[in-house]
Amino acid sequence: MSGFLLISLILLPLLGSLVAWPERWRQRLAPAYSLVPILQLLVVISFWTTVQAGEGIQCSWPWAPSLGLYLSFSLDGLSWLFTGLISGVGVFVFVYAAFYMADDPTLSRLYRFLLLFNAAMMGVVLADNLVLLLVFWELTSVSSFLLIGFRSHRAAACEGASKAFGLTAIGGLVMLFGILAVYAEHGTFELSVLLADSTSISTAAGLCFLVAAFTKSAQFPFHIWLPSAMEAPTPVSAYLHAATMVKAGLYLIARLTPLFADDPTWSATVTSVGTVTLVWGGVLACKQVDLKALLANSTVSQLGLIVLLLGLQTEIALFAAVLHILNHAAFKGALFLTAGTVEHEAGTRDIRQLGGLRPLMPTLTVAATLASLSMAGLPPLGGFLSKELFYESVLEADLLLTTLAVAASCLTFLYSFIFFHGTFFAPAFHSPQQQHASSHAEQHSTLGLIAPIVVLSGLAVLFGLVPSLAEALVTPAFTVMHGAPPLLHLALWHGLTPALWLSVLTVILGGSAFLLRQRFLGAIREHQAAYSFNRVYSDSLTGFTRLFQWTRALYMTGSVTDYVRYLLVALIVGLSLPLWYFFGVTPPRVDMGGIALPEYYELGLAGLMAGAAVMCCRAHSRIVLVLTLGLVGALMSIFFVLFSAPDLALTQILVEAVSLVLFLMVLRYFSIMVVVPQPHISYARGLNIGISVGIGLLVSGLLFAAIVGPSLPSPIPSYYLSNSHLLAGGYNVVNVILVDFRGFDTMGEITVFSVAVLGVLAMVELGVRGQRPLGTMFMVSFPSPILQSFARLTLHLMLVFAIYLLLRGHNAPGGGFIAGVLTAVAMTFQMMAFHVESFSQEMPWKPLHLVVVGLLLAAGTGLGSLLVGYPFLTSAIGHYSFPLLGEIELVTAMGFDIGIYLVVVGTSFGIIRTIAED
Amino acid sequence: MMAPDLFILFIMGPVVTAAFLAAFHKRDLLQRGVSLTVSLGLWGLSVVGLLSILQNGIVVLRMGNWAAPYGIILVADVLSMTMVVLTMTVAVAVVAFSLRTVEHAHQEHFYYPLFFILIMGVNGAFLTGDLFNLFVFFEVLLIASFALMALGSQPGQLRETVKYVVINLIASTFFLISLAVLYRTMGTLNMADLAYKIQMTSGELDPTLTILALVFLFVFGTKAAIFPLYFWLPGPYFQPAAGLSAFFGGILTKVGVYAIFRTFTLIFRHDPSVTHELLLILAALTMLLGVFGALSQMDMKRILSYHIISQIGYLILGIGLFTPQSLAGALFYMVPYVLAKSALFLIAGVVQAATGSTHLKAVGGLQSHSIPLSTLFLLAALSLAGIPPLAGFFSKFIVLQAGMEIGRYGYVGIGLLGGLLTLASMLKIWNGIFWGEETGDRRPVPLQPLLPGVVLLVFFIVGIGLFPGVLYSVAQVAAAQVSDPRVYIAAVLGPDVLW
Amino acid sequence: MDFVIISVIGVLFGCGTYLILQRHLLRVVVGLSLYSHGANLALMVSGGLTRGNPPLLTTEAPYVDPLPQALVLTAIVISFGMTAFATVLAFRVRQVYGSDVVDELAGGEE
Incomplete structure (x- = not known):
């Protein structure tokens, strides 16, 4: 039961953030979101007795147990304090926002983002599983991002949001590293397990968590995001960037403190980072003229103070730390809301233009002054208590730290006074604008914009006047960190302790600084640091972007020639090493047995092929280029004839013929006879030749390695040869492989082929038309009777021959592909003899239809076997006797082959006709 | 339990659909209706298929009823079926998006038929158990992608198609060369048979295998766009219509990654200290250089294109680490990343439709224009950047955890750095397009009808993030299957194969 | 002969x-x-x-390994389709750009 109550703290806001009111009532119903933190506060209060008794609540559900992920939550004194802060400050902020943005149509969205944040924050402090914690941790970053950039039309808001997200994301990722390291060491993500075993976690992992905490809590040098985050609407600043989110880092350090109690590196890191932040933040705060910027930097400083205390790890320091977390939430929340109200009423946050608001807003003046004094650490306010403990802690440490602490406290004193004095008490800055603003303030000062401030300031006072109250609230948290209840007791008066003297010194120094501020404040404000961390951040951003752009421009030239060069050079480099290893380090025993010696005519053929290839490179005109390529193809075909591949020889020569026709038709659009100039840049030419030679050697080397290297025997050829007729009913083994054994390859192959025609059709028919052909290469522009009758004759002869090749393909060289290309050649000839248009009229069907029918036939033959319960493409054999032809073995693969035939006819002819018609 | 023969439908279904649609290419309603119906149907079927395999183990189909290694076989294991499911998911989203965005002229010129052929090629590449058949399917998907990329014949399109065609044809030729070497040496093209033969030899083939591994890495790496072979990618992937960019960016490079995944777990595992170590180095460089390139860009689609490269690095990292968990991580990485990448490209398409540009300087303040669109973008982008609790976080988490466990801290660190820079460039897009002053045209296009596809993808991104255990258990089964090649070999060659 | 042919392949x-x-x-x-x-x-x-051992079962044994021939045939057809597409692509580029010089097609990287 209590487990469900516990996660209701997370679920309530999460569900709330999903609620979207209907458009009509959105504005009026928006404040209803405030119910969520109120309910949360009640739940938190209900846990009081449990926590007071030093007990906790745990609950856990499996999430992804195989990854070590559990939805495990636990509540103890430490998390209770934070849940209290989140819900408590939440109540004030939510109520305040309803008045602050009463007329703003985005109020509802603001509430939903705030609720998302609230859920994430609750998750951070309640999660027991480290990964779950990280999930919520990053969710706070995301919601903070959305809230900082809430006024997204402002460039500064967007920049601030990104800066905050980016810097905290560094922390999140480093924390992930730490979490993974912890898991690698201990095999668990459960904090309770780690804490219970009081296992020693490696310092490196610990430092990872610290980086995360420092980024989140805006510690030096990550502090720069917090002032930039002030672009957020003021309620957001008060809630996220003062009271809660920035304390997530503190929570993490506090939570892990028991694990690193004896780790000097941890302690030294935390203390020194905290100290630097404390002082530096104080200096920056004094410089500011914008109320929110002042408060933001003061928050940085105060967070540094708490981090410092957490690093000291003594009893007093830890107690002071938790106490200050509480105090800071109260007074800083109040002050941020004050800044919001002032801006809302006076129209500016610039301290130089403000002043004299005391008579106009007396209640606010009192409340804000009290909160400021608490921040300054004056008695009898809450801030005084924590400041006293702070002094006691540093006095226990060393002199340097004490000196810095006093200096920082003086700065705190100074900026606190600047804040309330400049706003309320300084002589009014009489500009016409200001006059207007002031009168405006008088009329509209509403209760809602002041009441939350009054209550928060009241708390700041109360914690001082009734120290036992504050003590009771923070004791459970302290006990969790320290492992034992505190021995000390809070009181306003401790006697004349050294700490008190330091406080007196602070007031004297701080007070004199305040009185003398006119002497130096202007100069400090004017002073522009030559190099700030913000500059480092933005300069490195632009610097890196430039660097990346520059390097990218170096190699991403957009020229395909360059890309091919990269590719091939990578191949040469990548393969030369293993090839060298192959031949040089483990030279294989060369076995020449079974490799035929070349005949003289074969040598001649090889020489011709090489020569033709080189001629291609040296061809100066396009027509020579194309014809030489055709020569290579023809020589290939002869090669296939010589080396037992009749099917390939036929295919190659036909393909070559069709390609040639296609090339020549395309050449009509090029100035074919013009000499193509060689590249005049000689180094590029040298490079090209180098790469070419390299690739040639590489490929030869690869194949050489394959031939001379060890190899395994293969049962595959003998299987095909012995079963081709037996099981597949064909004597032409190559054709049987194509339509049966590996028919699936052919299915893919004809698909490729079909797509070629679709692609060509689309490519030619769409887009701009471009120029007309430069010449009619061989399209006969007038009818030639002789050619036509010749063409008619050959057409029928060739068609009959094609059908013959198709039918006998299973048993002798031929088959669908060869027959198809032959048919296409016949039809192309026909088209050349007659006019393209008249030819089109004579053939009403479109090549596309042939392709579709062929593809469907091939696929259908294959799928047909599924219907009779066999796998795809299973072939069946039957014997039939036909008149004239005698007995013929009919194989269903024949249907497949006819499909191939149709596709090939359609595609080959389709492409040519498309170009011809263009 | 799905009948094994039905698995052929993932390949033949699209072809038949494509042929049918090509025949009726002028029938508007038919084109769109059939496309949507078929893609939805195949999607549903693929999910059923995956579940069936998870339950009953690997499914093997003999094409033409010929046994391996003589015939071609299809092997549907968890890895390949997950890829098919992923492909079909993206396909559904892309079709849904295309219904509203494809120009009429393009539709009449075989947009849908070509798209289905593309699906056929991709699914075939995932399912085949034969290396030459893999080559054939590579060619199928290539020529379909060539045609789709050039669809419209605009100058920019043609220019980028030239680059894409040249590079890919070179890679294809070397694929053939490597198959020649492979067949000469090993006497087989069947992957399981190959793996079996390698398992049975005692190292005398290792130098040849290393050479082969590198040639195959070159071929697949060029398709997958890993360092130093990725240079061709950003230009061509920028050009086509948004729906296609989503499929190209989401799925096509992953075919190359899948091929590396398959071959470097099943076949080339003879000497991981060389081959997989090389993968790790290339992975690190791919991650970093990809994201560096992305940061240097100022256009949403270009940034996304470079991120394809960067993310491929993580996948290769998972493969290179070569532990069961890292392999599971690589597969887990694949799913949300593909979903997010496709979703982001589709969103870029919506942005283009709404404003006529995707350049960060030309567009601004879209958040106020469409809250749903910006929410979807944010979810997909943050998932890509690995922000919890979105799916992309767990991807990164699992891969890096695997690296941590075997002490590869350097690679974990680079992975985290890559994540940070990814976030930076996603925020750059967000700030440029969705926040800032309202700039750019606002075309009177209703955006809501463009979103269902994106919603589908983002739904899974969020779902996987909330329940990472489901996908992880699938990935674990897949990793168990691929980390022991005997499982695959026994499924293909029969359980009584001699060891 | 194999070595001669692999040299030719290298030249190609x-x-x-x-x-x-x-x-x-x-x-x-x-x-x-x-x-x-x-x-x-x-x-x-x-x-x-x-030489002279085509894988036709109607002739006398021995026969050459038929599988590579089948693979080559598939490869020829595929590369024919690819080349046809590439040729038409070149032609369209020529039409649209008025030039087929690759360098003049550079660009597209912004």
Whole structure:
């Protein structure tokens, strides 16, 4: 039961953030979101007795147990304090926002983002599983991002949001590293397990968590995001960037403190980072003229103070730390809301233009002054208590730290006074604008914009006047960190302790600084640091972007020639090493047995092929280029004839013929006879030749390695040869492989082929038309009777021959592909003899239809076997006797082959006709 | 339990659909209706298929009823079926998006038929158990992608198609060369048979295998766009219509990654200290250089294109680490990343439709224009950047955890750095397009009808993030299957194969 | 003979590379064609070269390994389709750009 109550703290806001009111009532119903933190506060209060008794609540559900992920939550004194802060400050902020943005149509969205944040924050402090914690941790970053950039039309808001997200994301990722390291060491993500075993976690992992905490809590040098985050609407600043989110880092350090109690590196890191932040933040705060910027930097400083205390790890320091977390939430929340109200009423946050608001807003003046004094650490306010403990802690440490602490406290004193004095008490800055603003303030000062401030300031006072109250609230948290209840007791008066003297010194120094501020404040404000961390951040951003752009421009030239060069050079480099290893380090025993010696005519053929290839490179005109390529193809075909591949020889020569026709038709659009100039840049030419030679050697080397290297025997050829007729009913083994054994390859192959025609059709028919052909290469522009009758004759002869090749393909060289290309050649000839248009009229069907029918036939033959319960493409054999032809073995693969035939006819002819018609 | 023969439908279904649609290419309603119906149907079927395999183990189909290694076989294991499911998911989203965005002229010129052929090629590449058949399917998907990329014949399109065609044809030729070497040496093209033969030899083939591994890495790496072979990618992937960019960016490079995944777990595992170590180095460089390139860009689609490269690095990292968990991580990485990448490209398409540009300087303040669109973008982008609790976080988490466990801290660190820079460039897009002053045209296009596809993808991104255990258990089964090649070999060659 | 042929393959690939790296698109296409011729020869070599033993069961044994031939046939058809597409692409580029010089197509990287 209590487990469900516990996660209701997370679920309530999460569900709330999903609620979207209907458009009509959105504005009026928006404040209803405030119910969520109120309910949360009640739940938190209900846990009081449990926590007071030093007990906790745990609950856990499996999430992804195989990854070590559990939805495990636990509540103890430490998390209770934070849940209290989140819900408590939440109540004030939510109520305040309803008045602050009463007329703003985005109020509802603001509430939903705030609720998302609230859920994430609750998750951070309640999660027991480290990964779950990280999930919520990053969710706070995301919601903070959305809230900082809430006024997204402002460039500064967007920049601030990104800066905050980016810097905290560094922390999140480093924390992930730490979490993974912890898991690698201990095999668990459960904090309770780690804490219970009081296992020693490696310092490196610990430092990872610290980086995360420092980024989140805006510690030096990550502090720069917090002032930039002030672009957020003021309620957001008060809630996220003062009271809660920035304390997530503190929570993490506090939570892990028991694990690193004896780790000097941890302690030294935390203390020194905290100290630097404390002082530096104080200096920056004094410089500011914008109320929110002042408060933001003061928050940085105060967070540094708490981090410092957490690093000291003594009893007093830890107690002071938790106490200050509480105090800071109260007074800083109040002050941020004050800044919001002032801006809302006076129209500016610039301290130089403000002043004299005391008579106009007396209640606010009192409340804000009290909160400021608490921040300054004056008695009898809450801030005084924590400041006293702070002094006691540093006095226990060393002199340097004490000196810095006093200096920082003086700065705190100074900026606190600047804040309330400049706003309320300084002589009014009489500009016409200001006059207007002031009168405006008088009329509209509403209760809602002041009441939350009054209550928060009241708390700041109360914690001082009734120290036992504050003590009771923070004791459970302290006990969790320290492992034992505190021995000390809070009181306003401790006697004349050294700490008190330091406080007196602070007031004297701080007070004199305040009185003398006119002497130096202007100069400090004017002073522009030559190099700030913000500059480092933005300069490195632009610097890196430039660097990346520059390097990218170096190699991403957009020229395909360059890309091919990269590719091939990578191949040469990548393969030369293993090839060298192959031949040089483990030279294989060369076995020449079974490799035929070349005949003289074969040598001649090889020489011709090489020569033709080189001629291609040296061809100066396009027509020579194309014809030489055709020569290579023809020589290939002869090669296939010589080396037992009749099917390939036929295919190659036909393909070559069709390609040639296609090339020549395309050449009509090029100035074919013009000499193509060689590249005049000689180094590029040298490079090209180098790469070419390299690739040639590489490929030869690869194949050489394959031939001379060890190899395994293969049962595959003998299987095909012995079963081709037996099981597949064909004597032409190559054709049987194509339509049966590996028919699936052919299915893919004809698909490729079909797509070629679709692609060509689309490519030619769409887009701009471009120029007309430069010449009619061989399209006969007038009818030639002789050619036509010749063409008619050959057409029928060739068609009959094609059908013959198709039918006998299973048993002798031929088959669908060869027959198809032959048919296409016949039809192309026909088209050349007659006019393209008249030819089109004579053939009403479109090549596309042939392709579709062929593809469907091939696929259908294959799928047909599924219907009779066999796998795809299973072939069946039957014997039939036909008149004239005698007995013929009919194989269903024949249907497949006819499909191939149709596709090939359609595609080959389709492409040519498309170009011809263009 | 799905009948094994039905698995052929993932390949033949699209072809038949494509042929049918090509025949009726002028029938508007038919084109769109059939496309949507078929893609939805195949999607549903693929999910059923995956579940069936998870339950009953690997499914093997003999094409033409010929046994391996003589015939071609299809092997549907968890890895390949997950890829098919992923492909079909993206396909559904892309079709849904295309219904509203494809120009009429393009539709009449075989947009849908070509798209289905593309699906056929991709699914075939995932399912085949034969290396030459893999080559054939590579060619199928290539020529379909060539045609789709050039669809419209605009100058920019043609220019980028030239680059894409040249590079890919070179890679294809070397694929053939490597198959020649492979067949000469090993006497087989069947992957399981190959793996079996390698398992049975005692190292005398290792130098040849290393050479082969590198040639195959070159071929697949060029398709997958890993360092130093990725240079061709950003230009061509920028050009086509948004729906296609989503499929190209989401799925096509992953075919190359899948091929590396398959071959470097099943076949080339003879000497991981060389081959997989090389993968790790290339992975690190791919991650970093990809994201560096992305940061240097100022256009949403270009940034996304470079991120394809960067993310491929993580996948290769998972493969290179070569532990069961890292392999599971690589597969887990694949799913949300593909979903997010496709979703982001589709969103870029919506942005283009709404404003006529995707350049960060030309567009601004879209958040106020469409809250749903910006929410979807944010979810997909943050998932890509690995922000919890979105799916992309767990991807990164699992891969890096695997690296941590075997002490590869350097690679974990680079992975985290890559994540940070990814976030930076996603925020750059967000700030440029969705926040800032309202700039750019606002075309009177209703955006809501463009979103269902994106919603589908983002739904899974969020779902996987909330329940990472489901996908992880699938990935674990897949990793168990691929980390022991005997499982695959026994499924293909029969359980009584001699060891 | 195998060694002679692999030298020829090397020459084909060398010349192919040289042409692919040229400035004119048509030469690039021709270079790719030389590549595919080379690859087809390589596949033939992978089955071992023998004279006069075509894998036709109607003739006398012995027979050459038929598988590489089937693979080459598939490869020829595929590369024919690819080349046809690439040729038309070159032609369209020429039409649209009025030039087929690859360098003038550079760009597209912003």
